[in-house]
Amino acid sequence: DVKVTQSSRYLVKRTGEKVFLECVQDMDHENMFWYRQDPGLGLRLIYFSYDVKMKEKGDIPEGYSVSREKKERFSLILESASTNQTSMYLCASSRPWLNTEAFFGQGTRLTVV
Amino acid sequence: ELKVEQNPLFLSMQEGKNYTIYCNYSTTSDRLYWYRQDPGKSLESLFVLLSNGAVKQEGRLMASLDTKARLSTLHITAAVHDLSATYFCAVDEDRGYGGATNKLIFGTGTLLAVQP
Numbered sequence: 556d557v558k559v560t561q562s563s564r565y566l567v568k569r570t571g572e573k574v575f576l577e578c579v580q581d582m583d584h585e586n587m588f589w590y591r592q593d594p595g596l597g598l599r600l601i602y603f604s605y606d607v608k609m610k611e612k613g614d615i616p617e618g619y620s621v622s623r624e625k626k627e628r629f630s631l632i633l634e635s636a637s638t639n640q641t642s643m644y645l646c647a648s649s650r651p652w653l654n655t656e657a658f659f660g661q662g663t664r665l666t667v668v
Numbered sequence: 669e670l671k672v673e674q675n676p677l678f679l680s681m682q683e684g685k686n687y688t689i690y691c692n693y694s695t696t697s698d699r700l701y702w703y704r705q706d707p708g709k710s711l712e713s714l715f716v717l718l719s720n721g722a723v724k725q726e727g728r729l730m731a732s733l734d735t736k737a738r739l740s741t742l743h744i745t746a747a748v749h750d751l752s753a754t755y756f757c758a759v760d761e762d763r764g765y766g767g768a769t770n771k772l773i774f775g776t777g778t779l780l781a782v783q784p
Contacts (some may be wrong), residue, residue, distance in 0.1 A: 590774070595677070596776060597775055597776035597777045598711075598756065598777075599774075600772070600774075603771060614773075645710065647711075649772070651770060654716065655716060656701050656703075657713075657758075657772055658713070661710045
């Protein structure tokens, strides 16, 4: 079974803090994704990575950065957290040339106060 | 830039009725996915559609893909309460690199509420 694990289920951080969200997958997948999910807006792609140290911006990268130093781990960094970054964050991974779906972690609900 | 639109955004239906959720996308792609999300949970894969004319069925759900029309449908037959959830479609943005660097873009989701 593919497993995508996010480091925290719930996080509460203060405005201005630097926040790290970690995601680990155990199936040797090349692609990894970070999304945020807000009511009425669906899932919006923040960043994705198709290989170690390779990354591309998604639709809403402002205020975020990412790091992929190892194939199994993809980190999302909020450089200076703001209240409008309060959201559910979902990590996913996939192996593109197998033409299979992406697998998701359980999500991290981040509240910035 | 790939845009994915779903409609309706909210669907309230009675048990035993049939209905269809639509997913339109704006650029060329021949890979489309349907997911289900229960409240407070993550996304669970339902269907993978990989070519024009693809049709997949599981229980009371059937998904199809028309790449020429850039349209996928998720048809619900004789709905039951257990199908209440949010349904998302997602599309690989084909940028011509053989799939390795495709972005996966989601629609806004359809919240389905099946009433007894």
